[in-house]
Structure formats: C-alpha cells, structure tokens
Amino acid sequence: MNDSGSALHDLDSNLRGSLLLPGEPAYAVRSKLASARNQRHPLAIAQCTGVADVVNTIQFARGQGIDFTVLAGGHELDGWGLQDGVLALDLTPMNGVLVDPRGRRGVVQAGSRLGIMDRETAVHGLAVTGGTVSDTGVAGLTLGGGIGWLVRRHGATLDNVTAIDAVTVEGDLVRASAEDNPDLFWAMRGGGGNFAVATSFELDLHPMSPTILAGSVIHSAADAPAFLRHYREFMLDAPDDVGGMAILLRANGPDVPADRHGELICVTILVYTGDLHEGERVLAPLRSAITPLSDTVRPQLYTTLQQVFEGPLLSQEDRRTYQKSGFLPEMSDAYLDEAMDLMKASPVPRAGERDGTLITISAMGGAFLRVGEESTAMPRGGANFYWEAIASHARVEEDEIWTGYVRDQMAPRLRAHSGPRAYLNHNSLDDDAAEFIPWAYGADKFARLQKIKSQWDPHNLLRYNKNIPPEGQARPLPEASGQTWSS
Ligand SMILES: Cc1cc2nc3c(=O)[nH]c(=O)nc-3n(C[C@H](O)[C@H](O)[C@H](O)COP(=O)(O)OP(=O)(O)OC[C@H]3O[C@@H](n4cnc5c(N)ncnc54)[C@H](O)[C@@H]3O)c2cc1C
Incomplete structure (x- = not known):
C-alpha cells in the first residue's frame, strides 16, 4: 500500500x-x-x-x-x-429530519433532500419554503437562499432558519444563530458554503394543509404576451398565499405529437396554499383572463407539486444543464418582448428529444422582500419577479448550441432589462466569475462577507464553491492551489 x-x-x-x-x-x-x-x-x-x-x-x-x-x-x-x-x-448519509409539532420547529440534517424535509413536515400539517425539485439538497439550497412556491408566503428557505450547527475548518464545533456568532449566522444565510461545514439547520415551520390548490394553465405563443401582462398585474397585488411561475418553452419530448413538436408555448404554474375555496376565488381572474389551451389547477398534495419538474427536462442523468438568472424589481413590457423574441429565435430540438432552452418568470415580492436586504447575506435585488434561463441537453458536441444560446443571447439580453444583484444558486459560473460574484452581492455585502471569511476560513480551504475569498486575497484557481492530492 x-x-x-x-x-x-x-x-x-x-x-x-x-x-x-x-x-x-x-x-x-x-x-x-x-x-x-x-x-x-x-x-x-x-x-x-x-x-x-x-x-x-x-x-x-x-x-x-x-x-x-x-x-x-x-x-x-x-x-x-x-x-x-x-x-x-x-453528507448525504446525514439525512434525518426531526419535527417538533408543538414548537413548530424542525431540525434538518445537512445531507437531507427537499423531498425528505417536505414529507416529514407535511405529515404534521407544517411546511417551510423549499425549492421546486425534491432531490435538491437542503444544505446547498439553504446556504445560498432557497426559492420555491412558498417564497411569497414565508420568504426564502434561509429566512426561516433560526440556527445552524457546523464544523469549522479547524474541525471545531460551532453554532451560528442570532445569539451565537451572529456575524457567522448572517454570512451562512446567503454566503454559501464558504465559512464552515453546516451539519444541521434549525427551521421555523408553518401550518399548511398538505393539500393545496395547484396546476398549470397553458397558452399559445400568440396569447402569451397578453397573458404575461395579466400575470404581472395579478401577481403584484396577489395575497402571499399565491405562488406562480410562467415558463416559456418549446413543446418537446417523446409525449408531444409530431405536429406540435417545437411549438412555442407558455406554461404557467399557479399555486394557492391557503383555504381551497378561497384559492378558487382568488385565482379565477387570472385563470380566465385569456382562455387557456388547458387548465389543470386542482387540489393536490404539496409533496406532489414538489415533484412536478422531476424527470422530463431537468433531473435526468444525462442532462447537461446550464443556467443564468436575474432579479426584476419591475417587469417591463420591453422585458416581456425580449423574452418572447429570444424564445422565438431559440434552437428547435430534434423530434422526440428533450433538449431545449426555456425562460421562467417567478412571482416574488411578499415575504421575500419584507425581511429586508440587509437581514441576511442573500442578495434580493428588490425582486417582484425573478427570471431563469436554462439550457438542458444531452450531447457534449451540442454545448454551444444550447448552453451557448443561454450564455451569449438569453442572459445578456434579459439582464439588460433586469435590476442589479443575482441569486448565485441559479447562476452557472463562467470566465467572469471573479467579477460576477462580487457584483451579485453588491460591494458592501461582499466586503462584509470577505471580512467574515477572513475570520473563519483565512486560508480559503472552503474554496470549492461560489467562492468568497478572504480579504486581500484573489480567488485561487483549484488547479493552482498546489494542495490537491492526486491518487
Ligand atoms: C434540478 C435543479 C433544481 C433546482 N431548483 C431550485 C429551486 O427550486 N430553488 C432554488 O433556490 N434553487 C434551486 N436549484 C439550485 C440549488 O439551490 C443549488 O444548486 C444548490 O447549491 C444545491 O444544493 P445541493 O446541496 O443539492 O448541492 P451540492 O452540489 O451538494 O452543494 C452545493 C454547494 O454547497 C456546498 N455545500 C453543500 N453542503 C454544504 C454544507 N453542509 N456545508 C458547507 N457547504 C456545503 C458545496 O460544497 C457546493 O459548493 C436547483 C438546482 C438544480 C440542479
């Protein structure tokens, strides 16, 4: 040996x-x-x-x-x-979730996935904001932010965190909360895995019926511009119980009939997490604003909704996924026109295949903005809406077709209509990472994060991430560190 x-x-x-x-x-x-x-x-x-x-x-x-x-x-x-x-x-073997139903608190180990957390909280009639794909890790999602269907009702996942237990780069145990190491607590809510290795999260949980109202309305490309304007006006005044994501995409995949293949459509997922009858009343004006091609909004389990994206486009094993995103304090007509133009010019997938690019526009505002920009390290960009541009394809030789379209066309053109700051969990990094990460946080937040990094990880040992280097240090490329140990 x-x-x-x-x-x-x-x-x-x-x-x-x-x-x-x-x-x-x-x-x-x-x-x-x-x-x-x-x-x-x-x-x-x-x-x-x-x-x-x-x-x-x-x-x-x-x-x-x-x-x-x-x-x-x-x-x-x-x-x-x-x-x-x-x-x-x-950390995935550490996937336990303990729920205290009386205190409405949960302790979620850092290797848990969202689906496990949702399942264990739902059985008590409780919930907390997660992401929209059930096998995403709670740890990476929460350390960066956590945007999902409940974001308007309960803020990002990290807004519900009351304490984080972690291990420092020295191998010491540390607790971060409002009382214990408050600077570290602030930084670990939005600064990613830069400061310590989180081992468990304590979260506030909220009463929510396991059955909620959810489904999609689908509109043609011809109706999408008018519908998206209704969506914008509706969401700006909607109660916090409403969640929504409009998705512009080309119909593709083995289930799409040949004559509809590649057709541009707008699929809008609508969610109401309060009383079901009240939800029917609240969502009715938007659902009927422009007659949809189909409407599947109905009572369903929240845990079922949390698997709505499983499989088809995003989470298959062979998928080469690339993503950019941006905050929209306002969603202008010019932004919507640009999004439509980009989709009309987007590459058309081969018949029967799932390759594609898409643009999502999620409703934000509500509790997400009420907590305030300075309360955590997560950038919020005053977002009333939030877009993601995603490429997902199978063949490496087609990276430039799909990834290239999001990177070179969608991202810069949508960003031109967006506000400053970015949610790093939803941005693949490119050659400009050293400038993009500070821009995503803004100068003041980034400087504060660097200071806290200097205290907890002065040698940047936790650097395989969306890296925040300690004060005065440039981010070393992993290859240049000289510390890797090749087997
Ligand atoms: C299919 C898909 C769907 C998604 N949907 C959503 C969504 O709906 N909402 C949303 O907000 N985001 C979403 N995301 C983005 C997601 O939040 C980030 O990719 C997040 O980093 C994933 O966390 P993870 O634990 O699964 O990943 P990992 O790759 O395991 O970790 C992510 C980063 O965090 C670090 N890290 C992980 N655990 C710890 C820890 N315990 N302590 C310190 N550092 C740690 C890792 O080193 C790595 O740098 C999605 C991503 C994908 C691929």
Missing part, C-alpha cells in the same frame, strides 16, 4: 460511514452529479454518518495537508461538491 493508500486506510478506520474509493461501484454511483457537464473523479468519498465523521474527515485532511470538498444534494450547477483528485465529504 502506498502512502496515500495507507493514509486513507487511517481515515477509513476513523469513520462510521464508508470510504468510497475509485473502482468501487458505490463510488461510481455517488460521483454522478445533477448536471452531466460535471464528470468528476475525486480522490475518495468519505460518507459522513454524523458530526463525528465530519470532524474526523476535516481533521484528517488538515493533518495530511490535502484539499477537501463538501457534497450534499449534488445539485450545484458547476459541480463544486466533487473535484478531480480531491477528498469529498459526502
């Missing part, structure tokens, strides 16, 4: 979880990330079953002078959770 092999043997014997090594079937399974753009071969994957495994793995890495990454749900668009030749802390 060589040096690195015997050192890893030492780590293995200090873990309750498994140490997955190259060549093992479980290593291959766990190395798969949400976007197939990220194919990685880590040195080893330490499956942490509890806080002690996290502490031991960090102390091992520090003792050996090797880099480590942190992996939760694996949905990070740039795949930071796994890096070639780098030891990965896999």
Whole structure:
C-alpha cells in the first residue's frame, strides 16, 4: 500500500460511514452529479454518518495537508461538491429530519433532500419554503437562499432558519444563530458554503394543509404576451398565499405529437396554499383572463407539486444543464418582448428529444422582500419577479448550441432589462466569475462577507464553491492551489 493508500486506510478506520474509493461501484454511483457537464473523479468519498465523521474527515485532511470538498444534494450547477483528485465529504448519509409539532420547529440534517424535509413536515400539517425539485439538497439550497412556491408566503428557505450547527475548518464545533456568532449566522444565510461545514439547520415551520390548490394553465405563443401582462398585474397585488411561475418553452419530448413538436408555448404554474375555496376565488381572474389551451389547477398534495419538474427536462442523468438568472424589481413590457423574441429565435430540438432552452418568470415580492436586504447575506435585488434561463441537453458536441444560446443571447439580453444583484444558486459560473460574484452581492455585502471569511476560513480551504475569498486575497484557481492530492 502506498502512502496515500495507507493514509486513507487511517481515515477509513476513523469513520462510521464508508470510504468510497475509485473502482468501487458505490463510488461510481455517488460521483454522478445533477448536471452531466460535471464528470468528476475525486480522490475518495468519505460518507459522513454524523458530526463525528465530519470532524474526523476535516481533521484528517488538515493533518495530511490535502484539499477537501463538501457534497450534499449534488445539485450545484458547476459541480463544486466533487473535484478531480480531491477528498469529498459526502453528507448525504446525514439525512434525518426531526419535527417538533408543538414548537413548530424542525431540525434538518445537512445531507437531507427537499423531498425528505417536505414529507416529514407535511405529515404534521407544517411546511417551510423549499425549492421546486425534491432531490435538491437542503444544505446547498439553504446556504445560498432557497426559492420555491412558498417564497411569497414565508420568504426564502434561509429566512426561516433560526440556527445552524457546523464544523469549522479547524474541525471545531460551532453554532451560528442570532445569539451565537451572529456575524457567522448572517454570512451562512446567503454566503454559501464558504465559512464552515453546516451539519444541521434549525427551521421555523408553518401550518399548511398538505393539500393545496395547484396546476398549470397553458397558452399559445400568440396569447402569451397578453397573458404575461395579466400575470404581472395579478401577481403584484396577489395575497402571499399565491405562488406562480410562467415558463416559456418549446413543446418537446417523446409525449408531444409530431405536429406540435417545437411549438412555442407558455406554461404557467399557479399555486394557492391557503383555504381551497378561497384559492378558487382568488385565482379565477387570472385563470380566465385569456382562455387557456388547458387548465389543470386542482387540489393536490404539496409533496406532489414538489415533484412536478422531476424527470422530463431537468433531473435526468444525462442532462447537461446550464443556467443564468436575474432579479426584476419591475417587469417591463420591453422585458416581456425580449423574452418572447429570444424564445422565438431559440434552437428547435430534434423530434422526440428533450433538449431545449426555456425562460421562467417567478412571482416574488411578499415575504421575500419584507425581511429586508440587509437581514441576511442573500442578495434580493428588490425582486417582484425573478427570471431563469436554462439550457438542458444531452450531447457534449451540442454545448454551444444550447448552453451557448443561454450564455451569449438569453442572459445578456434579459439582464439588460433586469435590476442589479443575482441569486448565485441559479447562476452557472463562467470566465467572469471573479467579477460576477462580487457584483451579485453588491460591494458592501461582499466586503462584509470577505471580512467574515477572513475570520473563519483565512486560508480559503472552503474554496470549492461560489467562492468568497478572504480579504486581500484573489480567488485561487483549484488547479493552482498546489494542495490537491492526486491518487
Ligand atoms: C434540478 C435543479 C433544481 C433546482 N431548483 C431550485 C429551486 O427550486 N430553488 C432554488 O433556490 N434553487 C434551486 N436549484 C439550485 C440549488 O439551490 C443549488 O444548486 C444548490 O447549491 C444545491 O444544493 P445541493 O446541496 O443539492 O448541492 P451540492 O452540489 O451538494 O452543494 C452545493 C454547494 O454547497 C456546498 N455545500 C453543500 N453542503 C454544504 C454544507 N453542509 N456545508 C458547507 N457547504 C456545503 C458545496 O460544497 C457546493 O459548493 C436547483 C438546482 C438544480 C440542479
């Protein structure tokens, strides 16, 4: 056994979880990330079953002078959770969710996925904002923000966090809350995984019926511009119980009849999370504003809604996903015209295939803005609406067709009509990352984050992420760090 092999043997014997090594079937399974753009071969994957495994793995890495990454749900668009030749802390075995129904509090371990959290809270008639895809990791989502159907009602996921337990880069236990290390608490709500390794989140939970009103209305490309203007006016005055996302896309995939293939449509998902009868009354004006091609809004389980995007476009294994997003304090007519023009000029997928680009426009405002820009590190950009431009395709040789269209056409042209700041969880990074990340936060927030980073991670060991370097340091490229330990 060589040096690195015997050192890893030492780590293995200090873990309750498994140490997955190259060549093992479980290593291959766990190395798969949400976007197939990220194919990685880590040195080893330490499956942490509890806080002690996290502490031991960090102390091992520090003792050996090797880099480590942190992996939760694996949905990070740039795949930071796994890096070639780098030891990965896999938190997914830590996926417990404890609910205190009387105190309306939840403790969610950092390896949990949204679907687990929703399932365990719904059984008590409670809920908290999550994302819109059930296998996204709670940790990465919450450390960056957390935008989902309940965002107008309860803010982002991180607005509901009351405490975070974590392990520092020294391997020490730390608690971040309004009382304990308040600066760290502020930074870990929006600053991503830059400051410490979160092991669990304490969250406020809210009463919500497991059955809510939800579904989609679909409009043709001809009706979409007028409908989207109704959507805008409706959402600006809508009660917080309303959630919505309009999606401009080309009909594609094996279920679409040949004569409709590639047709531009607008699918608007509408959600009402209060009383069902009241929801019918509240949503009626928008549902009937322009007669839709179809209307599937009906009572359904919230946990079913949380799987509405599963499979088809975003979360299949072979999908090469790339994404940009922006905040809209106002949604101007010029923005809507630009979005329509971009979709009309977008590449047309092959018949029967699921490749495509799309633009989503989510309703924000409500509780998301009421908490205030300074309350957490998450940029909010005064957003009453929020767009995402997404490319998803299968063939590497077609990256420039799909990814290139979002990167070079959709993102700059939609951003020209958007406000400043950006939600980093929904932005793939490009060559301009060193300028884009500070811009996303704004100068004051970024400076405060750098200061807190200097205190908790002065050597930027937690740098495989949307990185915030310590004060006075440029972000080192992972390849240039000299610390990776190739197997
Ligand atoms: C299909 C899909 C759907 C999505 N839908 C939504 C949505 O509806 N709403 C939304 O807000 N976002 C959404 N996102 C974006 C998502 O919030 C981010 O990609 C988020 O980073 C995913 O977290 P994760 O734990 O799954 O990812 P990971 O890749 O495991 O982690 C993401 C980053 O956080 C770091 N990290 C993870 N856990 C910890 C920890 N415990 N301590 C310190 N650092 C840690 C990792 O090192 C990595 O840099 C979606 C992404 C995808 C791919």
